[in-house]
Amino acid sequence: MTAYEEQEDLDRLKTWWKTYGNSVIFGILLGVAILVGFRYWTQNKELKLHTAAGLYERMFQDVYAKKSGDALKSGELLINEYSSTPYAGMAGLMLARMDFEAGDAAKARERLQWVMEHADDAAVKHAARMRLARIHLGNGDKEAALVLLNVKDRAGFETEYEELKGDILVAQGQRDGARTAYREALKHLPTSSPYAPILNMKLDDLGPEKTP
Numbered sequence: 443m444t445a446y447e448e449q450e451d452l453d454r455l456k457t458w459w460k461t462y463g464n465s466v467i468f469g470i471l472l473g474v475a476i477l478v479g480f481r482y483w484t485q486n487k488e489l490k491l492h493t494a495a496g497l498y499e500r501m502f503q504d505v506y507a508k509k510s511g512d513a514l515k516s517g518e519l520l521i522n523e524y525s526s527t528p529y530a531g532m533a534g535l536m537l538a539r540m541d542f543e544a545g546d547a548a549k550a551r552e553r554l555q556w557v558m559e560h561a562d563d564a565a566v567k568h569a570a571r572m573r574l575a576r577i578h579l580g581n582g583d584k585e586a587a588l589v590l591l592n593v594k595d596r597a598g599f600e601t602e603y604e605e606l607k608g609d610i611l612v613a614q615g616q617r618d619g620a621r622t623a624y625r626e627a628l629k630h631l632p633t634s635s636p637y638a639p640i641l642n643m644k645l646d647d648l649g650p651e652k653t654p
Contacts, residue, residue, distance in 0.1 A: 494520060494527040501533060510540060521556070531561025535569060542577065551577055568599045572606055584614050600630040605641060617648050624648075 501516035513536070520533040538553035554577070557570035571590055578587035587610050596603050608623035624645045631638050 490524060491527050494524040494529040497524070498529040498533055501536065505536060505540065510544075513540065525560055526562075528561070528563050528566070531557050531563055531566040531570075534561065535566060535573070538570070538573065547577055547581065564595075565598070568596070568602070572599075572602060575606060575610070579610055579613060584610050601627045601637075601641075603627075604630070605644075608644065612644075612648070618651070621645060621648050621651065 497516045497520050501513045501520070504510075504513035504516065517533040517537040517540075520527075520530045521537075524530050534553050534557035538550040538557070541547075541553060542550040551574060554570045554574040558567055558574070561567050561570065571593070575587040575590040578584070578590065588607070591603055591607050591610075593603075604623045604627035608620040608627065611617075611620035611623060624641050628638060628641050631641070
C-alpha cells in the first residue's frame with residue numbers, strides 16, 4: 443500500500459468517525475450501563491432474598507419461642523420491605539395464625555387476603571385461601587367459604603379443596619353434596635395415603651345414602 447493510499451484510508455476513517463463516532467461511543471456507554479445495572483439488580487435481588495430468608499428464620503424461631511412481639515416485628519418487616527420475596531407470603535400466613543390464636547379473626551382475615559393477592563408462590567396462595575375459608579366457616583358464613591373454594595387452578599391441592607368443600611356442605615346440611623366432595627377428594631389421593639382413612643371416616647359419618 444502506497445503512502446497516498448494509506449492517507450486515503452485515514453481520511454475515510456476520520457470522515458466515518460466524525461459521522462458515527464458519537465453514536466459508537468453512546469452505544470458502548472449504554473451497553474456498559476446496562477451490564478452494570480443488570481449486575482447491580484441481580485446482586486441487590488440476591489441480597490434482599492438472603493436478608494428475607496434470615497428474617498423469616500428469626501420469625502419462625504421467635505414464634506416457637508413464644509416471643510410474639512419479636513415475631514410480629516420480623517413479619518411486618520418482611521411484608522412491608524420484602525414483599526417481592528417468597529418469604530413475605532409465608533410470613534403473612536404465620537402472622538395470620540398468630541392473630542387468629544390471639545382472638546383477632548378480623549386481622550387474620552386481612553392478613554390472609556393480603557397473602558392471596560401478593561404472594562408469588564401458588565402453594566402459599568392456596569394455603570391462605572383455604573385458611574380464610576375455614577375462618578368464614580367457623581364464623582358461620584358458609585356461603586363466603588364456598589365462594590373462596592370456587593377456583594379453577596387447584597393443581598396439587600384437589601384433595602384439600604374437596605375435603606373442605608365437603609366440610610362446608612356438611613355444615614349446611616347437604617349430605618349428598620358432601621358425600622360427593624369427599625369421594626372426589628379420595629380420587630386425588632394415592633391409594634396408600636395415610637389420610638384416606640380420615641376421609642372414609644367422614645364419609646361413614648354421613649350415614650347411608652338415600653335410595654330413590
